[in-house]
Amino acid sequence: MQTTLGPIMNLEGKTAVVTGSSRGIGRATALALAERGCAVVVNYRQSADEAKATAQEVSEKGADALCVEADVADEQACIDMIEATVAEFGGVDILVNNAGTTEFISFDDLDQVTDAAWDRITQTNVKGPFYCARAAHKYLRAAPGGGEIVNIASIAGFTGNGSSIPYCVSKAGLINLTKCLARSMAPEVRVNAVAPGFIANSWMQNGLGPNYEPAKKVAESRALLNRVCEPSDVADAVLGVLAGSDLVTGHTVVCDGGWMLGL
Numbered sequence: 621m622q623t624t625l626g627p628i629m630n631l632e633g634k635t636a637v638v639t640g641s642s643r644g645i646g647r648a649t650a651l652a653l654a655e656r657g658c659a660v661v662v663n664y665r666q667s668a669d670e671a672k673a674t675a676q677e678v679s680e681k682g683a684d685a686l687c688v689e690a691d692v693a694d695e696q697a698c699i700d701m702i703e704a705t706v707a708e709f710g711g712v713d714i715l716v717n718n719a720g721t722t723e724f725i726s727f728d729d730l731d732q733v734t735d736a737a738w739d740r741i742t743q744t745n746v747k748g749p750f751y752c753a754r755a756a757h758k759y760l761r762a763a764p765g766g767g768e769i770v771n772i773a774s775i776a777g778f779t780g781n782g783s784s785i786p787y788c789v790s791k792a793g794l795i796n797l798t799k800c801l802a803r804s805m806a807p808e809v810r811v812n813a814v815a816p817g818f819i820a821n822s823w824m825q826n827g828l829g830p831n832y833e834p835a836k837k838v839a840e841s842r843a844l845l846n847r848v849c850e851p852s853d854v855a856d857a858v859l860g861v862l863a864g865s866d867l868v869t870g871h872t873v874v875c876d877g878g879w880m881l882g883l
Contacts, residue, residue, distance in 0.1 A: 630765065631863055632657035635709040637702065639663045639692050639752060640719030642671035644821045645772060648851035649716055649858050650674055654683035656859065661705050663719065665691045684709070692719045692748030693740075695755075702755040712759040716858060717749035717794075718772040724827045725784040738786045745790035746797060753801055753811075761808040766866070769805075770858050771798050771813040775876050778815065783827060791815075795872050802870030810869040814857045817876025818848040844878025 635658065641650040642664040650660045651674070660678045662685060664671035671687050678685035686708050690697040705712055721744045725732045749771050760767025776782030777791030795813055802811040818824070818839035825832045839848045857875040861868070874880065 631714075631859075634713035634763075635659045635661070635705065635711060636714035636716060637661040637663065637705055637712055637752070637756065638716040638718055639690075639748070640665070641716075642667040642674055644823055645816070645819070645851045645854045646716070646718040647674045648855035649718060651677055651681065652852070652855040652859055653714070653716075654678040654681040654685070656863075657683065658714065659684035659686075659709050661686045661688055661701070661708075663688050663690055663692075663701060665689070665719070692717075692752055693743040695747075695751040698748070698751040699755045702752070702759065706759055711763060712756045713763040713767055714862060715752055715756050715760065715767070715769045716772070717752055717769065719748060720745045720772065720790075722783040722787040722827070725786075727785060730785075733785055737784070741784070741786040741790050742793070745787070746793040749794060750797060750801075753805075757805060757809065761805070763808075766807075767805075767809040768862055769801065769809060769811040770861050771795075771811070772854070772858075773798070773813045773815040773872055775815050775817045775874060775880055778874075779880060798872060799870045806869060810866065812861045812869060813872040814854060814861060815872050815874045815876070816849045816854045816857075817843070817874075817879040819854070820848050820850055839879060842879055842882040843876065844882050847877050848879075849875060849877065 636653045638650045640646040641662045662675045675685040675687040688701045690701040723737050773794045774791040776788040777795045780788050782788045798813040
């Protein structure tokens with residue numbers, strides 16, 4: 621239950637950039653932030669129609685919205701996105717690095733793990749959050765009350781089990797990048813991460829195809845809470861990090877229904 625004493629009220633009037641927010645976790649996070657009174661930058665790479673729909677929903681919740689096309693794998697695009705945010709809203713208080721990519725490659729098929737797959741996944745999942753953080757850091761440092769970054773990692777970064785070897789390695793790298801940025805941007809900016817487990821969304825459905833439902837049932841059976849993540853669950857975890865104790869930085873919150881404990 622939200623109370624007037626809760627720190628969540630501190631999100632009112634903040635400006636948040638949410639990368640990859642046209643759908644899924646990013647969309648759910650953008651809408652949750654809008655509900656808490658944040659102006660939201662909705663970022664997308666290809667899904668323009670979906671991004672515009674998300675921005676419209678943000679506006680319908682009474683929050684200001686800005687839709688920005690930018691591929692986070694391109695550093696100049698990240699710089700341009702942050703500068704567009706500052707031009708529109710005057711600053712940046714919150715950066716949620718959600719945009720990511722993968723390839724679904726069986727772990728026993730090492731020959732299918734190409735240099736192209738390594739480069740694309742690492743460029744987006746590790747360098748992309750770094751590019752965005754570097755582009756935004758001076759504005760985050762100047763944010764009233766301090767800026768915040770939340771990186772969307774994955775339990776694959778802990779377990780070494782996921783859609784592909786490069787994906788698992790990239791999320792482990794993002795978890796470590798979270799610690800590095802927390803060191804480099806302290807004390808003005810807190811940097812944390814959220815690591816979801818199996819997520820019930822179109823991204824997983826498209827990647828797993830006919831194996832999606834069996835994989836989902838297995839994940840549910842192993843999770844202590846007997847269910848997997850919805851995008852809204854991850855968005856709630858992000859809000860918990862943002863609105864929680866100001867003494868937490870450099871940490872990764874696992875949001876997996878107890879899946880790792882159920883192994």
